[in-house]
Amino acid sequence: MFRxxxxxAWRYATGENVDKSQVQETVDALEKLVDxxxxxxxxxxxTLYALNAVSFTLQSTVKLESKMxxxxxxxxxxxxxxxxVERGDEHIQEENDWQMLALDVALTAAKPTREMFKHLPSxxxxxxxxxxxxxx
Numbered sequence: 001m002f003r004x005x006x007x008x009a010w011r012y013a014t015g016e017n018v019d020k021s022q023v024q025e026t027v028d029a030l031e032k033l034v035d036x037x038x039x040x041x042x043x044x045x046x047t048l049y050a051l052n053a054v055s056f057t058l059q060s061t062v063k064l065e066s067k068m069x070x071x072x073x074x075x076x077x078x079x080x081x082x083x084x085v086e087r088g089d090e091h092i093q094e095e096n097d098w099q100m101l102a103l104d105v106a107l108t109a110a111k112p113t114r115e116m117f118k119h120l121p122s123x124x125x126x127x128x129x130x131x132x133x134x135x136x
Contacts, residue, residue, distance in 0.1 A: 004026055005026050094124040
């Protein structure tokens, strides 16, 4: 479901046609996962925040509100911090820096593509560490 949500968001960002019912179905499934994780968690896991970030991103494709995008960015920062609280501020800054680089690329692109971000530095270190932890 997570990969489907990301693919839908990418399709929207690159100007492809996205079925709103498919988006809503995916958001509903993500929200169920969020609720399940929240019920079984202390409420501060990177997975929970990452799911929220993707859900808000996807929701912003249907309901064009800056609040949704802002919430997605904040949840990405919270995901960065939650896995290593001692270095949390450093990881949040790392995530914010990467997002700003990506935003600069997106704002100057004549036609958005998935490949236009490949020249950016690799994913933030916190994300690399998290992926290694969960074996992704």
